[in-house]
Amino acid sequence: MSLNYASLICAAALTVVAVSACNSDSSSSRPATDDELMQYLVGSNLRFGMAHDLIRDTDTITQTCLFGSRYRDEWDDETDAFLGYWDREQEILLPPHAELECLSWRWNDDLIPVKTNGSELAERAMDEIERVFNRHVFDRHSIANVPDDEIDAGIIVSMGTSPVPDGADPRAFCANVAVGPNDLSPISNNIWQDDASYEIDFPVFINLGNPDCSPNLNIVIHEFGHAMGLEGHFPGFGMGGAISNNFWLVLFSLYNNPPGTREQDLLLHRPFGF
Known part of the structure; x- marks a missing residue:
């Protein structure tokens, strides 16, 4: 089945x-x-990527799947603000365009x-x-x-x-x-x-x-x-x-x-x- x-x-x-x-x-x-x-x-x-766009409000980022080998996240060290995701080529992927997939x-x-x-x-x-x-x-x-x-x-x-x-x-x-x-x-x-x-x-x-x-x-x-x-x-x-x-x-x-x-x-x- x-x-x-x-x-x-x-x-x-x-x-x-x-x-x-x-x-x-x-x-x-x-x-x-x-x-x-x-x-x-x-x-x-x-474990790989994000299933859907990131959802962000004033205090919270809701991620739908843990990101993995193809991407890493980037945070502002001073403000602790989320900036986006980097791909292998070190190009940043910013919400709401970071449509990264969850893969088995x-x-x-x-x-x-x-x-x-x-x-x-x-x-x-x-x-x-x-x-x-x-x-x-x-x-x-x-x-x-x-x-x-x-x-x-x-x-x-x-x-x-x-x-x-x-x-x-x-x-x-x-x-x-x-x-x-x-x-x-x-x-x-x-x-x-x-x-x-x-x-x-x-x-x-x-x-x-x-x-x-x-x-x-x-x-x-x-x-x-x-x-x-x-x-x-x-x-x-x-x-x-x-x-x-x-x-x-x-x-x-x-x-x-x-x-x-x-x-x-x-x-x-x-x-x-x-």
Whole structure:
């Protein structure tokens, strides 16, 4: 089943960058509507440009999607006033003419290389994702014996390297996805590059566990969701539970739309049985 939404805006309020996973097996009890599911997909994943013109009043700038690799914002240091957006050629784009688009990003349609470093939970998480997708998703062999620091692209499972900020509850930082072990930098930092192709094509680390917390299967599946492109939490994915039907519907939809799909062209897809 697929649905097209041409008028939904990028929901910036939903794009809270996730640096920790939920520590609960519970899931959201209320199924999301199709409109809500599309908003979750847009808010969690889309990162490039602006969907529509900026809206500005005397005090507030409302942006409909976070800007990304092709553009950067410019502020007046003295007045803190917003001036506009710069493109790659350093030409400024001023509202209301900054019609920059929100675009999706993910791994391409080839099998995603994964090095589990012996994690049984990672193997089980991949099994469950492939069961829901009803196809092979992961390449479990090509980088299995490659040293972590020599992997050019792929998901690397790292054990015991989920960092805990000073003073934080270790149970709230039981696992995370980042650009390296013991790191909190989101993988979208690498997507926001001038040569970005809207595809994840670099090393992505799933950091599992710290000395005071060991993740369960649902948390590991949750972190694979982050590693596959769902950066922001939404109800049923880090809000009200680690995973839920909402999570599966959003992740499945992301991987049934090509990388670089415009917001207005996104289709909502449902895996068999959902």
